[in-house]
Amino acid sequence: MILDLLKRLSEKTDSKIVFLIFDGLGGLDTGKGTALEVAKTPNLDRLAAEGTVGFADPILPGITPGSGPAHLALFGYNPLQYEIGRGILSALGVGFEIKAGDVAARVNFATIDKNGLVTDRRAGRIPTETCVRLCDKLRQISLEGVEVFVQPEKEHRAAVVFRGQGLSGQVCDTDPQRTGAKPIVPRATTDNPAAIRTAKIVEQFLHRAFEVLKDDHPANAILMRGFDSFEALPTMQEIYKLNPAAIATYPMYKGVARLVGMTVLDAGETPETEFDCLEKHWNEYDFFYVHIKKTDSYGEDGNFEGRVHVLEEVDALVPRLVALKPSTILVTGDHSTPSPMKAHSFHPVPVLIHSPLARRDPAKVFGETACMTGGLGRVPMEYLMSLALAHSGKLQKYGA
Amino acid sequence: MILDLLKRLSEKTDSKIVFLIFDGLGGLDTGKGTALEVAKTPNLDRLAAEGTVGFADPILPGITPGSGPAHLALFGYNPLQYEIGRGILSALGVGFEIKAGDVAARVNFATIDKNGLVTDRRAGRIPTETCVRLCDKLRQISLEGVEVFVQPEKEHRAAVVFRGQGLSGQVCDTDPQRTGAKPIVPRATTDNPAAIRTAKIVEQFLHRAFEVLKDDHPANAILMRGFDSFEALPTMQEIYKLNPAAIATYPMYKGVARLVGMTVLDAGETPETEFDCLEKHWNEYDFFYVHIKKTDSYGEDGNFEGRVHVLEEVDALVPRLVALKPSTILVTGDHSTPSPMKAHSFHPVPVLIHSPLARRDPAKVFGETACMTGGLGRVPMEYLMSLALAHSGKLQKYGA
Numbered sequence: 001m002i003l004d005l006l007k008r009l010s011e012k013t014d015s016k017i018v019f020l021i022f023d024g025l026g027g028l029d030t031g032k033g034t035a036l037e038v039a040k041t042p043n044l045d046r047l048a049a050e051g052t053v054g055f056a057d058p059i060l061p062g063i064t065p066g067s068g069p070a071h072l073a074l075f076g077y078n079p080l081q082y083e084i085g086r087g088i089l090s091a092l093g094v095g096f097e098i099k100a101g102d103v104a105a106r107v108n109f110a111t112i113d114k115n116g117l118v119t120d121r122r123a124g125r126i127p128t129e130t131c132v133r134l135c136d137k138l139r140q141i142s143l144e145g146v147e148v149f150v151q152p153e154k155e156h157r158a159a160v161v162f163r164g165q166g167l168s169g170q171v172c173d174t175d176p177q178r179t180g181a182k183p184i185v186p187r188a189t190t191d192n193p194a195a196i197r198t199a200k201i202v203e204q205f206l207h208r209a210f211e212v213l214k215d216d217h218p219a220n221a222i223l224m225r226g227f228d229s230f231e232a233l234p235t236m237q238e239i240y241k242l243n244p245a246a247i248a249t250y251p252m253y254k255g256v257a258r259l260v261g262m263t264v265l266d267a268g269e270t271p272e273t274e275f276d277c278l279e280k281h282w283n284e285y286d287f288f289y290v291h292i293k294k295t296d297s298y299g300e301d302g303n304f305e306g307r308v309h310v311l312e313e314v315d316a317l318v319p320r321l322v323a324l325k326p327s328t329i330l331v332t333g334d335h336s337t338p339s340p341m342k343a344h345s346f347h348p349v350p351v352l353i354h355s356p357l358a359r360r361d362p363a364k365v366f367g368e369t370a371c372m373t374g375g376l377g378r379v380p381m382e383y384l385m386s387l388a389l390a391h392s393g394k395l396q397k398y399g400a
Numbered sequence: 401m402i403l404d405l406l407k408r409l410s411e412k413t414d415s416k417i418v419f420l421i422f423d424g425l426g427g428l429d430t431g432k433g434t435a436l437e438v439a440k441t442p443n444l445d446r447l448a449a450e451g452t453v454g455f456a457d458p459i460l461p462g463i464t465p466g467s468g469p470a471h472l473a474l475f476g477y478n479p480l481q482y483e484i485g486r487g488i489l490s491a492l493g494v495g496f497e498i499k500a501g502d503v504a505a506r507v508n509f510a511t512i513d514k515n516g517l518v519t520d521r522r523a524g525r526i527p528t529e530t531c532v533r534l535c536d537k538l539r540q541i542s543l544e545g546v547e548v549f550v551q552p553e554k555e556h557r558a559a560v561v562f563r564g565q566g567l568s569g570q571v572c573d574t575d576p577q578r579t580g581a582k583p584i585v586p587r588a589t590t591d592n593p594a595a596i597r598t599a600k601i602v603e604q605f606l607h608r609a610f611e612v613l614k615d616d617h618p619a620n621a622i623l624m625r626g627f628d629s630f631e632a633l634p635t636m637q638e639i640y641k642l643n644p645a646a647i648a649t650y651p652m653y654k655g656v657a658r659l660v661g662m663t664v665l666d667a668g669e670t671p672e673t674e675f676d677c678l679e680k681h682w683n684e685y686d687f688f689y690v691h692i693k694k695t696d697s698y699g700e701d702g703n704f705e706g707r708v709h710v711l712e713e714v715d716a717l718v719p720r721l722v723a724l725k726p727s728t729i730l731v732t733g734d735h736s737t738p739s740p741m742k743a744h745s746f747h748p749v750p751v752l753i754h755s756p757l758a759r760r761d762p763a764k765v766f767g768e769t770a771c772m773t774g775g776l777g778r779v780p781m782e783y784l785m786s787l788a789l790a791h792s793g794k795l796q797k798y799g800a
Contacts, residue, residue, distance in 0.1 A: 029760045054777075059798050060402055061779050062786030063409070066799035079799070080401065086800045344797055346790040347759050348777075368775075372761050378777030 015327035024296030025333025054376025076385030085228030092255025100232035169229035235261025299337030424696030425733025454776025476785030485628030492655025500632035569629035635661025699737030
């Protein structure tokens with residue numbers, strides 16, 4: 001709905017937008033304040049004092065998002081309307097360039113006994129090097145009419161992508177989810193001919209895979225799950241008339257950015273190299289997604305001090321961003337990851353919008369408590385993109 | 401939409417949720433504060449200080465709800481998608497156990513003259529005892545293929561329920577809405593065969609009713625309106641994996657709770673007996689809806705002091721609730737009933753969420769003004785259920 005509207009109303013201008021995304025930004029107060037409140041962030045605080053702050057719900061109030069749907073919401077795509085399944089995210093996570101029509105699934109290397117019964121669903125958690133070597137073996141499998149891509153992940157995990165005409169993700173898992181059972185034969189979950197054809201292709205692939213792996217005990221089998229196909233998303237170019245670039249250090253975020261049409265830049269490995277990248281490419285794009293991963297990783301580890309440290313580290317770089325004079329800087333997270341919970345959470349995410357058009361509010365710092373007094377209120381995350389476009393003068397009036 | 405999502409994401413856990421609902425909770429400041437602000441409620445204030453507060457809109461901003469839709473919103477059902485018509489609410493209000501497929505209508509006893517023209521649409525507001533006696537007479541009517549239930553309400557009002565296969569609520573009112581006119585012949589409002597059949601059944605019922613009542617002047621006729629059928633709602637068990645119980649003193653609230661799958665407990669007649677009931681059944685359920693009626697009744701009467709008194713009376717009981725250690729206590733109303741307005745109003749309703757996972761906010765008391773600084777912001781009431789589930793750790797992550 002909002003995308004149809006934005007497609008009508010958006011126009012190309014010279015103004016530039018930067019989304020500075022701290023993964024897992026929202027936190028909980030454990031007595032002394034949240035990580036964002038405890039961190040010394042004078043530069044973000046200045047932006048908050050000059051701008052508008054508030055909260056965003058990635059999906060809906062109370063719903064904890066995974067990174068995929070949360071990022072779609074950030075980029076303005078309703079995360080319930082546009083779903084990215086597990087198989088696709090796995091493929092993106094290993095840096096695979098997924099294309100429309102591809103069908104992806106997650107793979108576990110597993111152990112089967114002489115009777116074909118699964119004895120270990122994770123093949124004793126084989127080392128990643130073994131996984132890489134076995135994926136190379138699986139790549140030798142060629143099937144008629146489809147390309148097969150096999151990508152190692154960590155330990156016993158890998159991703160498989162099938163590419164060809166008329167494939168469907170509506171195929172059941174082959175993982176029996178317990179030991180002592182045979183792997184499940186892949187079946188179409190609908191009577192759609194594409195699903196039936198895909199199930200047959202998967203069955204052929206598995207047949208060949210079991211042959212190829214038969215002497216590789218404990219990894220003498222594979223189990224597949226989370227089949228899904230990828231339908232192309234409308235791009236940010238089409239909808240927003242933007243020329244967008246992604247600056248991120250982790251494959252999955254680069255992958256999601258590519259799905260919505262961003263050019264993925266070489267961002268190095270640290271926030272500092274990410275800001276170097278931003279400066280280097282400043283003149284080439286008009287939208288930059290800058291992703292800071294570690295706020296989430298430390299949140300998942302329950303490492304409050306780690307979160308504080310990353311926030312301070314990035315805050316010190318913020319003057320370099322301000323010096324580039326973007327028309328709108330939007331700072332937020334894709335979701336909350338409070339360190340006391342050691343997990344993604346349902347809490348709405350703090351948002352800061354800095355722009356000459358931002359309506360000033362009483363908030364003088366960037367933190368969860370200050371955001372409660374903010375001028376933005378609490379909005380669905382999918383509207384942050386329209387707000388950023390509006391604050392950069394990139395949207396025409398609706399109606400006369 | 402949210403219900404489909406919650407059905408996917410909810411999971412059964414040991415944690416317990418209590419909804420403490422003050423009917424008509426929101427008020428207006430008449431100089432000294434609202435009733436909730438004037439009432440001394442140290443226990444609710446403590447919960448507010450430890451929790452998150454804010455506002456909920458039962459339907460949409462600006463829309464004043466009836467009790468039916470407001471309660472559906474409280475329980476997480478979009479009140480515009482799931483409608484409970486007047487006939488059904490009337491039947492629930494007299495304690496009738498409505499079933500899926502039933503068609504209910506409201507009845508007025510009325511006076512007609514020799515020519516069959518309505519001379520009084522309320523039969524001189526006959527006493528309730530007369531109404532009860534006449535309803536007994538109407539119960540003698542038996543029709544082929546349907547059961548008919550007749551339930552007295554107050555004075556000239558009653559409810560009729562038709563139960564049988566293939567009935568429809570698409571039947572026009574028989575009340576001409578003015579005197580000097582004949583009662584309208586019931587007609588189907590669509591060409592749906594079930595509606596045509598139902599209209600014929602209603603016509604037979606009216607024919608017999610007018611015979612039975614012909615000597616009961618001034619109540620020698622009945623007028624029917626608000627026909628509607630009841631389609632079963634998805635239950636809280638199905639959607640939320642909860643085992644829910646209702647603690648309420650008025651039939652209509654018990655009825656609505658039953659519609660969404662709650663077990664209705666014997667709650668007595670006062671807030672104190674309701675809290676006794678809560679303690680007695682604490683181990684048997686994981687969701688409790690505790691309904692306090694009098695805040696609304698006093699609001700409708702314009703009795704500000706009465707509202708203050710009820711709030712203080714219940715606040716004194718709150719430590720008994722806290723002592724049970726629910727994982728989430730959610731305190732709110734179904735709608736606002738400001739005593740200066742003597743009616744339900746459109747104002748958003750104060751909400752308090754108390755849970756170890758609640759994000760603390762600056763609010764130190766529970767009141768309308770404090771709620772304006774709350775961490776919850778302003779949310780649609782239909783999301784209070786997802787928020788409560790989230791605060792009790794009962795929802796899985798959406799997407800990966």
